Amino acid sequence: MNRRDFIATTSMAAAALSLAPDVLAASKKNKLPRWKGFNLLDFFSPNPNNARQGTSEDHFRWMQDWGFDFVRIPMAYPAYLNIDRTKNITPADVYKIDEQAVDRIDNLVTMAHKYNMHVSLNLHRAPGYCINAGFYEPYNLWRDQEALDAFCFHWNMWAKRYKDISSKKISFDLVNEPSMREDMNDQHSKRSTVPGDLYRKVAKAAADAIRKENKKHLVIADGNNVGNTVIPEIIDLDIAQSCRGYNPGIISHYKAPWAHKDPANLPEPKWPGQVGEQYLSKKMLEDYYKPWIELTKKGVGVHCGECGCWNKTPHEVFLAWFDDLLSILHENKIGFALWEFAGDFGVLNSRREDVVYEDWHGHKLDRKLLTLLQKY
Secondary structure, eight states: OOHHHHHHHHHHHHHHHTSOHHHHHHTOOOSSOOOEEEEOOTTOSSSGGGOOOOOOHHHHHHHHHTTOOEEEEEEEGGGGBOOOTTSOOOTTGGGOBOHHHHHHHHHHHHHHHHTTOEEEEEEEEETTEESSOSSOOSSOTTTOHHHHHHHHHHHHHHHHHTTTSOTTTEEEEOSSSOOEESOTTOTTSOEEOOOHHHHHHHHHHHHHHHHTTOTTOEEEEEOHHHHTBOOGGGGGGTOEEEEEEOOSHHHHTTTOTTTOSSGGGOOOOOSSEEETTEEEOHHHHHHHHHHHHHHHHTTOOEEEEEEOOOTTSOHHHHHHHHHHHHHHHHHTTOEEEESOSBSTTSSBSOOOSSOOOEEETTEEEOHHHHHHHHHO
16 A cells, blocks of 8 residues: 555545544444333232232243243332231331242243243332332332332342343343322322432442342333433443333323323324324324434433333224334334233233234234234
8 A cells, every 4th residue: 555545545534433423323223132022910019919810831932933032020029028018018128028929030030031032120119119109118219318228139139139141131120110209199199200310329329239240231221201201311321221102191091090180081092193182193203202212323222111002092093003103113123012911901811892802722812913013
């Protein structure tokens, strides 16, 4: 190479390095795999005596045969405590781990791994916080150090149990749908965004407790404001982020009593179309997911940890909306997990009144929904 060629070559290299950061970022892809799967609610209830029928090996076999590779397990931490359930939980109770209950959770994880599922453990109810209402918590995760200490204790316990399991097989989803809520007993009490510095403090402490056992453990944080908004304050912490697939709520939670103060008097859902005072369309979904897509370009892994639609939305409206939603996630290499596998939101036994179900080994299969999920 002569001097002129050398100068030309090095100039081109320098020009490439000097590209605007957003141009370089545009070439990046989602750091997380595009997992597809379901939430499993075996340990969703804080009282094991009220738990639903568990996920079976047949369920996992069907998931695998249908092309899915991911399950998220949202847990209420009292489900694996050895406590007196007739009384309010105390700060001391939070540390009373029931090893047999933990083993039952581990059995579910082991079964999922047998069928090549990535398992994401999630504290749906954590010490000091839950998006749901109707129970007593002795402190506030976002404000009280005692709650944060207990939160880290639980995550360290799970991280230690799976210390030698690859991040390709397991991840730790810190707390479900964070928000600030004053009244734990009022489902419709006003919620607000967790201040960024507080979210960072809690996420960093829990991630440190997890990575104390294995520096390569994969940690995921649900979006702020009930899972809806990205968390810029933790971008530098090597923590993936989880969005939601419930927007707009008039579609996903039509007539759901826990989501609307007056569910009987809602405008009829349409997709696309005018519903109440807003026009619902794919464009609104594209706008909603834009910050999450930009987050992937900044090198942060993104996954949609929950999505789906309650069974009162007309089925054809649900499928039209969900097709648009999943197409946006798919185009941007973002995976998803339906809430849930079997139940009101699920592909099995959803109790919809406007679906012709297919008999599937004694279960009622929503074949149209399954086909749509498989499409992406």
